[in-house]
Amino acid sequence: MANTQLKNELIAYSKHIGIDKIGFASADPFVTLKSRLEEQQNLEFQSGFEKGTLEERTKPELLLPEAKTIISIALAYPSKLKNPPQSKKGDRRGIFCRASWGEDYHHILRRKLNMLEEFLVNKVPSATSKSMVDTGELSDRAVAERAGIGWSGKNCAIITPEFGSYVYLGEMITTLDLPEDRPIFDQCGSCNKCVDACPTDALVQGGQLDSNKCIAFLTQTKELLPEKYRKKIGNRLYGCDTCQVVCPENKGKNADHHSEMIPDPEVVKPKLLPLLKLSNREFKEKFGGISGSWRGKKPIQRNAIIGLAHYKEIESLPDLYKLMHEDPRPVIRGTAAWAVAEISKNDDVYQQLLKAEQTESVAEVSVEIKNSLQKLGNGFKPLEKEMKNL
Structure with a gap:
């Protein structure tokens, strides 16, 4: 099967299972990212939640031998509460950020990635892959940027033309050599x-x-x-x-089409x-x-x-x-x-x-x-x- 055809079938299947965006990137080392991470480390800007060594975080082949392609996915989440309860004197309320609304996104994205993996195995039994969501070694944002999901904004989030930055990201490294997508160039401009x-x-x-x-x-x-x-x-x-x-x-961006995220x-x-x-x-x-x-x-x-x-x-x-x-x-x-x-x-x-x-x-x-x-x-x-x- 031609790789372009397989890619198109994978894109069609991703839409069928409710993935909002899918992009394809090479599994080449993330050279620019490595220099940025080294700077972050030197400046002591890291959170301590990061997983893996600098090499593992920037060289996909260390995570999956013979890696050829990284598939990036994005699912849009809601930005507005329907009928939010009011916080008032004697009855004050706190708030969880939007990325924590609904079912834990790690579970949601892993289910989608597992379905993609099963689809690929059925098509090409010899292919191997490794998926991760947020807690893996790779930078979700760097992968999504390379795969054309969106551009890396000044707010350190991926910004998509369709959903803004209200998207969850996940990725799958695979040994299949699939055609790459073009990155979206920075569109923040002078906005600060x-x-x-x-x-x-x-x-x-x-x-x-x-x-x-x-x-x-x-x-x-x-x-x-x-x-x-x-x-x-x-x-x-x-x-x-x-x-x-x-x-x-x-x-004006408010994606509420995933029931599990409401x-x-x-x-x-x-x-x-x-x-x-x-x-x-x-x-x-x-x-x-x-x-x-x-x-x-x-x-x-x-x-x-x-x-x-x-x-x-x-x-x-x-x-x-x-x-x-x-x-x-x-x-x-x-x-x-x-x-x-x-x-x-x-x-x-x-x-x-x-x-x-x-x-x-x-x-x-x-x-x-x-x-x-x-x-x-x-x-x-x-x-x-x-x-x-x-």
Whole structure:
């Protein structure tokens, strides 16, 4: 079978199984990418979530001997919530980023890639392949760029003409030699909106990201967050969409044709206070199906506390006191100690912090308590008056 014919049949099959875009690239080494990754490493801009060595991440043949072609796929996801619940005083809500809405995209894309692999095996039994989604060694974005799925935007996302940057990416390395597609050249031009809008200046320049400053990365860490970033996070529980929301290429783009990607508003925009009390089982039952749950409940609960501080939610103080005094996790106690002083400057907060200071044995939490006490100083307001003013 001619390779061009096989490619056309594969394209037709991909549409039949619901893949929005498919592209074909050579499996040659990613020379330019390697130099960029080396620079990222030297600047200490990496997140630590990267998999594989620099060689493995840039030489497909190390992952699949005799690799000839990389097939890139893209599935578009929704950007708008239907009938989103409102966040209001006494009932504040957090938000998961759009890429975490609906069923975990890793599962969705792997199913599609498995179907493509089966199709190829049926056509060419001697062919071998290896697929990956997001957590593999290869850069999804570099592959998609080479395969003509879209161009690499200044926001470090692949931007497609049809769906903007609201697409999930996956790829398959194969030993089949299939005709390549042409890359799409950069179309960002002089636009710099994403770089200017980044809350933490993580987009150092167009197309270069300091992962350690990126809110999407910070919300996934498990430690106490540096204080300078806490107020930047706002009510984000997982991820950040700012650089996508401000992108002109995303204006009016909302792909809601994949039923498994349609989000449950109560899951992706949950109430903050109930989040603090979830058991591991309850967390898994409610959030286990979305990609934003992969780091477990602790980062989400820490971020929920930061969200309550962002809203200055007075009514959350009793719950935060309980966490500060009783939670076995230092990160949660320390974040709660910071949050209560952000929410209110009343004598009750001061006394609760003093009480926590006397019993706290973990140094980093003690620092948070002392810092909060120093911020409060004197001149407290009666708590009852604050509650009446709500």
